[in-house]
Amino acid sequence: MNNNVDVAIAGAGIAGCLLARNLARDGHRVAVIEKSKREDAGHDWWDTIKIATFARVGMPEPEPPELMSTRHEATVYLPLETKPLTAPPRPESIHVDRKLLEQRQIRYAEEAGAELLFGAKATGPLLDGDQVVGMGVETAEGEKIELRAKITIDAAGMSGVLRSKMPEKFGFPQQVERKDMFVTYREIRNNTTASRDDLLIFGKNNGVVWVNRAEAGMVDFFAGAINFPGRTEPRDIVNEMIRKTPEAGDRIMRGGYGAPIPVRHCFDSFVAPGFMLCGDSACHCSPIDGSGMASSMIAADHASKIAHAALENGDTSLAALWPYIGAYKREQGVPFVGLDAVQKFMVSEPKINLELLFTRGVLKIEEFWGSGGGAGGNKLKMLLRLIKLVDRPLFVRRLIASVGIGAKLKVHYMNFPDKYDPAEFAAWVKGKESLFAELPPAMLPPR
Ligand SMILES: Cc1cc2nc3c(=O)[nH]c(=O)nc-3n(C[C@H](O)[C@H](O)[C@H](O)COP(=O)(O)OP(=O)(O)OC[C@H]3O[C@@H](n4cnc5c(N)ncnc54)[C@H](O)[C@@H]3O)c2cc1C
Incomplete structure (x- = not known):
């Protein structure tokens, strides 16, 4: 060389x-x-x-x-796993x-x-x-x-x-700080039946769990959780899912390991x-x-x-x-910084509030899951939907405040200094940090 x-x-x-x-x-x-x-x-x-x-x-x-396949319809649960929702197919997204x-x-x-x-x-x-x-x-x-x-x-x-x-x-x-990373585990087993249903649990253990059967003959188990102190081990979550999935065979066909990924x-x-x-x-x-x-x-x-x-x-x-x-x-960066505000809001709220956000149709899973965007596009539509949370005024207030900070962060990102000027950059960083500081702190899992 x-x-x-x-x-x-x-x-x-x-x-x-x-x-x-x-x-x-x-x-x-x-x-x-x-x-x-x-x-x-x-x-x-x-x-x-x-x-x-x-x-x-x-x-x-x-x-x-x-x-491989395109993403098809999935059954989605929120962390408390009370009511199943349906995420529509996403033909624009493929498996590679x-x-x-x-x-x-x-x-x-x-x-x-x-x-x-x-x-x-x-x-x-x-x-x-x-x-x-x-x-x-x-x-x-x-x-x-x-x-x-x-x-x-x-x-x-x-x-x-x-x-x-x-x-x-x-x-x-x-x-990268612990609070800004997912620890993950993924194991792909042989599928002993013809079942092709997909399941996604969003927000469980401050993370994501899926059981995906989109690929013929295989069941894909994944768990990712924010690396907060006291978090559940993703491998244990996957093992629990495998136990609950009778068609998962004994053979590990792919994966069988995890890797940390940033979420910030x-x-x-x-x-x-x-x-x-x-x-x-x-x-x-x-x-x-x-x-x-x-x-x-x-x-x-x-x-x-x-x-x-x-x-x-x-x-x-x-x-x-x-x-x-x-x-x-x-x-x-602009859509993603908005999503970071959503993520920080979500880990700051009791799980029941997240459940209501989706089960009452205020937010739709497909509006932010994998969208890179979030639901903030149509303000009027969002306000009308918030009426469904009329019995939770403080939660709505916190939600509106966090969405507002997300919107300000996006504008702040659009205004990133074009030319290198240390003073201007320092002021930009300070402005960004003060917006993030307005977001509520995470509700950590019990130790
Ligand atoms: C379980 C799991 C599921 C995921 N699912 C998705 C998904 O569905 N969709 C999606 O978009 N993203 C997904 N990701 C995230 C995605 O894999 C990463 O965002 C992407 O790979 C980042 O690309 P990269 O080039 O930055 O890093 P990588 O693709 O990780 O490449 C980094 C490379 O650097 C090498 N390397 C590391 N250290 C050294 C060193 N000291 N010297 C030389 N080489 C080194 C590594 O071996 C590796 O080849 C997933 C990640 C995980 C862990």
Whole structure:
């Protein structure tokens, strides 16, 4: 591998591969460091993504067997599991086989000319003052290399191996806080019957549980819970669901493990001199359920355009990379920051209130589950629906206040400073934090 490149990327996941393809295609020398072996890259299950994402980032749509089913109707319960609701089919959302998608993305990156090194770990950024000039790498053979680059990108997922060793002054933290992450567990068993019903329990243990039978012959069990102290172990939740599902066979066909995922709004900044964050490492994900494939790809698309322009102009300073932040925030950050307000409101309320919100039809599951949007679009419709909660005036007051803060946060995101100015950025961060501080605190699970 060439130890001196234009762009060095940690992580050959959803974001890293797309960055590598785009930047190599633009004629830059790109090296990607991936800790998994080539054949192990990608999660061992399928995930849901809007099909339109592929056109958005200039990638051919998946075909079978990578393309699996579309999302069909699901029975939904709220945390107290009193009354079943129905979430309508979402034909715009598909299941993709993550392993096959990953292999395709790796192929695109290599065909474009990027060099990928598998079984090698990124160990930390190389710094020259404030400028990131590459990363440390430990190869599969234990050899330590200094990989030098004009731009270094952390696309290594939530743990952010490079981010975690960067000084905090740039507007992103070293670690994602526990309250901002889901711990998850997923196990896919053989389905011993022809049943294809889907079940979703939303809000259980401050998280999400599903039993999905969309894929023939398999039952997919998932549990994710916010990593609050005292939380229930997702694996225990899955085991309980398996016990309650008689058609689940004994064979673990895929998965059988979990991984933490961020559930928060994206970081205030995702750039430093010569350095960018992309995907889960910057919390480019939905704060409601941690979905981050589409947003990681969209972030990679913006990041590669800005990195290309910076390399063409021979300027990889903080100011040159800055436009990446506003571009992502305006496209994807705006709906997601609104959803973060919804998420924070939901974990602050007694479960019975959430139950009433949905069972009385004030909010519809499909209006925010996987929508990236939320129900706030039509204010009049929302106000009329609130009449259904007339016996809960204090709850309605808190709900209206939280929706209002969500709306202000969205406007605040739209007004992210276009140009790098430390004072203006500091004022923007302060404004955002004061809006979040107005949201009620989480109601923690009993220890
Ligand atoms: C159980 C589960 C279910 C999910 N379901 C969905 C879903 O249905 N829809 C959806 O949109 N999203 C879903 N997600 C989230 C989605 O997987 C992530 O948002 C997405 O993969 C983020 O892409 P990324 O490129 O940032 O990170 P990743 O795809 O995680 O890629 C990071 C890469 O970096 C590598 N890496 C890590 N550390 C190092 C290191 N030190 N050196 C070198 N390489 C390193 C990793 O091996 C990995 O290949 C789910 C996540 C989980 C855990």
